[in-house]
Amino acid sequence: xxxxxxxxxxxxxxxxxxxxxxxDQGVASFEQWKAASIEHRITFIRLQTVWRRADRLAALRRPxxxxxxxxxxxxxxxxxAAALLICAGSGFGYFWVHKSTSQRFETAVGAxxxxxxxxxxxxxxxxxxxxxxxMSPGIRTVKLDRGQAYFDVVHDAHRPFVVIAGNRRITxxxxxxxxxxxxxxxxxxxxxxxxxxxxxxxxxSDAPVVAERNTIVMARNxxxxxxxxPQQEIENExxxxxxxxxxxxxxxxxxxxxxxxxxxxxxxxxxxxxxxRIGGSFRADNVDVLKQLLRDGFRLKVVDEGDKxxxxx
Amino acid sequence: xxxxxxxxxxxxxxxxxxxxxxxxRRNWRDQSEVPDIxxxxxxxxxxxxxxxxxxxxxxxxxxxxxxxxIDRLRRKNVVSFDSIADFDTIGAVEELxxxxxxxxxxxxxxxxxxxxxxxxxxxxxxxxxxxxxxxSQREVxxxxxxxxxTVERQxxxxxxxxxxxxxxxxxxxxxxxxxxxxxxxxxxx
Numbered sequence: 206x207x208x209x210x211x212x213x214x215x216x217x218x219x220x221x222x223x224x225x226x227x228x229d230q231g232v233a234s235f236e237q238w239k240a241a242s243i244e245h246r247i248t249f250i251r252l253q254t255v256w257r258r259a260d261r262l263a264a265l266r267r268p269x270x271x272x273x274x275x276x277x278x279x280x281x282x283x284x285x286a287a288a289l290l291i292c293a294g295s296g297f298g299y300f301w302v303h304k305s306t307s308q309r310f311e312t313a314v315g316a317x318x319x320x321x322x323x324x325x326x327x328x329x330x331x332x333x334x335x336x337x338x339x340m341s342p343g344i345r346t347v348k349l350d351r352g353q354a355y356f357d358v359v360h361d362a363h364r365p366f367v368v369i370a371g372n373r374r375i376t377x378x379x380x381x382x383x384x385x386x387x388x389x390x391x392x393x394x395x396x397x398x399x400x401x402x403x404x405x406x407x408x409x410s411d412a413p414v415v416a417e418r419n420t421i422v423m424a425r426n427x428x429x430x431x432x433x434x435p436q437q438e439i440e441n442e443x444x445x446x447x448x449x450x451x452x453x454x455x456x457x458x459x460x461x462x463x464x465x466x467x468x469x470x471x472x473x474x475x476x477x478x479x480x481x482r483i484g485g486s487f488r489a490d491n492v493d494v495l496k497q498l499l500r501d502g503f504r505l506k507v508v509d510e511g512d513k514x515x516x517x518x
Numbered sequence: 519x520x521x522x523x524x525x526x527x528x529x530x531x532x533x534x535x536x537x538x539x540x541x542x543r544r545n546w547r548d549q550s551e552v553p554d555i556x557x558x559x560x561x562x563x564x565x566x567x568x569x570x571x572x573x574x575x576x577x578x579x580x581x582x583x584x585x586x587x588i589d590r591l592r593r594k595n596v597v598s599f600d601s602i603a604d605f606d607t608i609g610a611v612e613e614l615x616x617x618x619x620x621x622x623x624x625x626x627x628x629x630x631x632x633x634x635x636x637x638x639x640x641x642x643x644x645x646x647x648x649x650x651x652x653x654s655q656r657e658v659x660x661x662x663x664x665x666x667x668t669v670e671r672q673x674x675x676x677x678x679x680x681x682x683x684x685x686x687x688x689x690x691x692x693x694x695x696x697x698x699x700x701x702x703x704x705x706x707x
Contacts, residue, residue, distance in 0.1 A: 209557060213678060221674035224648075225655040225666065243568075247560045250528050255681045262634065262649040264627050414627065431626070435529055 209244075216249040220256055257417070264401065264415045307339045312352070315467050315490055317448065325359040326366065329446050331385075332467045332489070353385040355446055360398075369405070373424050376401040378415070383443060393422040394442050402429065450489050454482045457499075457516070468492055474516045478505055523567060530575040531563060541583060555590070559583045633683035637676055644672040645680075 219235055227235065239246050312318050312330045320328040323340060330336065334352025339345075342364070347354070349370040358366045360379035368375040370386040373393075380398025384391065393402060395416045402422055403413040414429055416422045419439050423430045434442075441451040450467075452460050458479035461472040467489040481503060487495055492514070499505045499516055508515045538559065542552045562582050563572075572578035634645050647658045655673065659666045 209554070214674075217674040217678045220677055221670045224673055225670050243561050243564050244557070246524060247527070247557070247564055250524055251532065252677050252681055254528055254532055255684060256677050258684070259630060259634075259645070259649045259680060261626055262630050262645075263652055265631070265650050266652060433529070433533070 209248075212244055212248050213252070216245065216252050219249060220252055224256070260399075260417060261415055263399075264413050306341075307337065309335070309337050311335045314469050317445075324361070324364075327357040329355040331355075331445050349384055349386050351386055353383060353445070355381070355383040355443060357381045371424075372404055372406045372426075374403045374405045376403070380418075389425055391424045393424075394439060395420045395422070396439055396443060404429075444486070445489060448488055448490070449486050451486045452484050454484045457481045457483055460495075461516070464489065464492060464495065470512050470514060472514045472516060476517050478503075478516055478518050481505075523564075523571075526567065526571060527560075527564060531560070531579060534576060534579055538579060538583060541580060542587070545587060555583075555586060559586055562586065629684065633680050636683055637679055641672050641676045641679065644669055645676050648673065 215238070219238065222231065223235065239249065306323075310318065310320055310328075310330060312332060312334045314333045316332060318330045320330070320338075322328065322338065322345070324345065326345070328336070328338075328347070331353035334354055335350040336352075336354055337348040337350070339348075345364060345366045347356075347366075347368045349368055354368075356366075356368065356377070358377045358380060360366070360377065366377040368377075368384050370384050370391045371389050373391045375382070375384055375393055378399040378401060380400055381396040382398075382400050383394045383396070385394075386392075393400060393416065395418055397418050399415055399417050400422075401413050401415050402424065404424075404427055406427070414422065414431065416431055417433075419436050420431055420433050421439075421442070441453070444451050450463060452463075456479060458474045460483060461474045464487070465471045470492070472492065483498075483503075485498075496507050496514065496516075500507045506515075506517050508517075535556075539552065539556060542555055542559075543549060546552055546555065559579070559582050563579055566572065566578070566582070634642055634649075637645060643662060644658055647653045647661060648655065653661065655666055655669045659669045662669070
């Protein structure tokens with residue numbers, strides 16, 4: 206066995222020990238081993254990446270039976286089904302059904318809103334968003350009809366927190382995440398912890414996926430894609446919560462699309478100007494700063510007409 | 519327990535591994551030496567990052583790889599202008615569109631599952647209980663009626679076998695669509 210194999214064996218042994226649980230003394234010896242050489246550190250990081258990648262296998266875990274599949278437009282029935290499942294045979298079903306509460310929250314274009322649920326969960330709604338919440342003793346369900354919402358969930362293993370967006374069900378596994386929905390397209394951004402994303406089209410047999418922190422999940426029809434992102438990019442994606450939008454050398458046409466989500470007066474970029482790349486941060490509702498920058502900085506034509514602004518070379 | 523630099527390395531450098539290995543394999547005659555060279559490249563990159571993190575990780579990684587191959591040729595005394603000129607230029611690597619490694623999620627689970635299936639029986643059972651069912655090592659030991667020490671040894675073995683089985687399968691290149699509004703559009707293709 207050569208030296209490199211030996212180091213790999215040691216790194217794997219450490220990983221297994223850490224997975225079992227280290228006491229303070231163990232942590233100290235591990236730090237010592239890592240500090241001994243860069244090769245130790247690199248070998249360990251590589252194996253750890255593999256080990257963490259295997260966490261995705263949790264997607265194959267059978268869903269817990271107490272999580273029902275709520276259906277669009279039938280939230281009362283869903284809440285009832287949830288309550289009945291939990292209380293099956295106990296005779297308390299009737300009372301539980303009446304303890305469940307359902308509410309509707311909406312924001313207009315350009316508006317944002319924070320909501321605190323009774324369980325302590327915080328929800329932040331972005332522009333032009335509509336959700337329905339349904340809280341029952343066995344399950345907490347939020348239906349995202351349109352727009353984007355950020356969830357800081359108080360985890361409760363006995364009372365799952367589920368977001369329904371289009372044909373996707375996102376189940377909280379102890380986490381902070383946002384969900385964006387535009388018709389049949391759904392995007393989930395995981396800031397902390399883990400979420401599970403299932404397809405809920407009847408008859409679909411697609412395996413659910415598990416997304417960890419700093420991951421973006423994109424879903425459409427039955428396709429699901431995932432990508433890991435640097436933490437900074439995830440923070441930028443979620444900056445709308447403080448009213449800011451951040452762009453990193455992106456096409457002006459795409460920037461306009463994003464800004465238009467927040468404003469009734471729409472920006473249209475035509476011609477070659479569409480491909481100009483711009484970066485920086487703007488307040489989502491302060492389009493004037495952007496227009497000024499484009500006019501003075503990029504020498505573009507900015508014409509306001511009716512309820513739209515046209516930008517061209 | 520995990521330093522900021524270690525996180526940086528896992529996040530910025532390791533995902534480039536399939537690309538790096540392709541580059542080394544195209545440019546190095548003795549393929550059996552490639553894993554060794556890759557490891558040396560990593561060490562150099564990490565050492566440099568200890569002083570200062572490179573501005574462009576990808577560019578820096580391939581520059582280190584190229585220099586290292588040249589050094590090795592020089593030491594073997596086989597360096598010639600031809601052999602160096604034959605190297606893919608860093609520019610060629612740089613000009614590749616900045617593909618994001620989108621993982622087709624279902625495919626990823628299948629790849630992982632196939633890798634687990636290939637493990638020896640006891641190893642496989644430990645991994646199934648630990649990673650799919652999410653039991654702790656202690657719980658796995660109880661369920662299988664074996665000691666925790668044995669479980670720990672199986673985990674150590676499993677992670678090394680998984681590394682070999684998954685080698686080069688990290689992610690599936692789909693396309694480089696960056697904007698959030700455009701991103702989902704690629705799915706309909």
